[in-house]
Amino acid sequence: MTEKTYREALTDALFLEMRRDENVFVMGEDVVGGTGSPHAEPGFVGGVFGVTGGLHEEFGLDRCIDMPISEAGIAGTAAGAALAGKRPVAEIMFCDFMGLCLDQLMNQAAKFRYMFGGKATCPMVLRTTYGAGMNAASQHSQSLHPLVTAIPGLKVAMPSTPADAKGLLSTAIRDDDPVIFFEHKTLYTISGDVPDGEYLVPFGKARMVSEGDDCTLVATGRMISFCENAAQALADDGITCDIIDPRTTSPLDEDAILDSVEKTGRLVVVDETPPRCSFASDIAALAAGEVFSSLKAPIKQITGPHSPVPFAKELESEFVPSPTKIRDAVAEVVNFK
């Protein structure tokens, strides 16, 4: 184990996987940075969040490819290279920009295997960033995992810790299906123990963050730490919670969630997206449909409002679920009569 940041853990996974398999390569806007500049040597950027920094020194510019600002071209090139036998790891700087390349993900990569009768594989990873918290406003702050989770053929991973960042990215690169890999931009600087050397975290296996008796909290990404924060405050009042991080929203570890709700009888789902057709509503429907008789209180969904993500601090803070809102929701379901 070595203490690493979330960013360092991701870079670690890329180095290990690129060394292990020469078919793995990275591509995206400024993933190297400076390619072709008459004023600089390549490499001064390493991705705008620094995840691909240093790779080109070991693997060269053939496997670390700076791309033009052409999201459809990036996603389509990755999908085509994957169909032709490579394992591209493409970067779309902000998931908001998936709007520019959705056809390549939704109609192409996701559907090759099915449409072609099981003969094709498309082992591409599309890394992207998501989430509010940096006052980046409406086009650089969304959490669009529900959008791609709803598309059969795609897998969706969203690590919440440095260790999971490494383990899930390594698994994503080795996976034979297309994976959309969501990195929360506020988590890049958090630190934690990360296993050294090869480390794989399987898809579809939730992480039990903490265990309790009174309520099940299901959340993703940055919201996990908000749930932990809320749970600590609730513990002072004698209320304990299961906190479940599904790690991947597709495939989803339904059993972990349902087993927990059967035990606690209460469910609060937390996600920083708007509420409609969301991850939260999906999990709520799952529990209501499968373990209704275990429920002692209505299911609560703590999400953003049905609005774009705003710019100003006061507005953005109101948009994002807070530990206080989570705590109040748990208290409400525990006290439901």
Place this chain on the structure above:
Amino acid sequence: MQLAREELEQAYKQMKTIREFEEHLHREIMTGSIPGFTHLYAGQEAVAVGVCENLTEADFITSTHRGHGHCIAKGCDVIGMMKELYGKADGLCKGKGGSMHVADMDVGMLGANGIVGGGPPLATGAALAAKLDGKGSVAVSFGGDGSCNQGPVFESMNIAAILNLPSIFVYENNRYSEHTHCDYVIASESIASRVEGFGIHTVKANGFDFFEVHEVMKELITKAREGNGPCAVEFETTRFYGHFEGDPQNYRAKDELKDDRENNDCITIFKDKVTEAGLLSDDDINKLDEEVNSLIEESVDQAKKSPLPNPEDVTTDVYVSY
């Protein structure tokens, strides 16, 4: 004409197979026994075959919604294709794809595509894979005049140019983007003049003449294999049927289709050239026609007898593992 007799026979057979495949579908669709949307390629055969006769199984192509011709020309199994179009369990794509999604990875056919302009980004990726592998393979994207107005196609041409990829963009200008004339929807003087703006070597050629297509492509594909970067061709061509089967085609000139059948039929042009030059005789042609007809009959016979898909298979092959 420097082609050997076997090459001429192969080219004719491929073009004729596409034509008969399409003529059968045209007749059969009216009976209602073929489900879904079908877009016929008949009339454009010289392009698909003239391009693909310069390729090997190690090369890649991407195709379009009008894809049957490209699939056959690249070596997809004709019987498997016919079964697929009839929606049968043992079709090339197990009845999951149909007309717009015929594909065969084994022969480098990366799929027909229901999205206009969907193929070029994928072919660009295949060309990148080919460049990284360094074995001289190339990737050809087929597209129509409609696809040249899609943004991702522009992005692909730019990416292919800056990364110096072995990428060949083939534009088949059959005059109509669905039901709208190319002169209206394409702002530049031609597709070719637009593509040149990406710094890509581009040629305009006659797509009615197999020999011209074959010669132009031989030179371009050889250059791409040698690492000289992308290139493009705009072929003038025509489709003998509508945008889709059932299209009344009232946007076409009164005698346009008749004129095309009489004067611009690439198969007649080919036949006239080889028989006049004494390269193949009428008997040779008749023999090849019989082979093609019996292959199409066999494919239809098998397709009709093939089993229907099992409803339980609706969820198979969504993922490799899940």
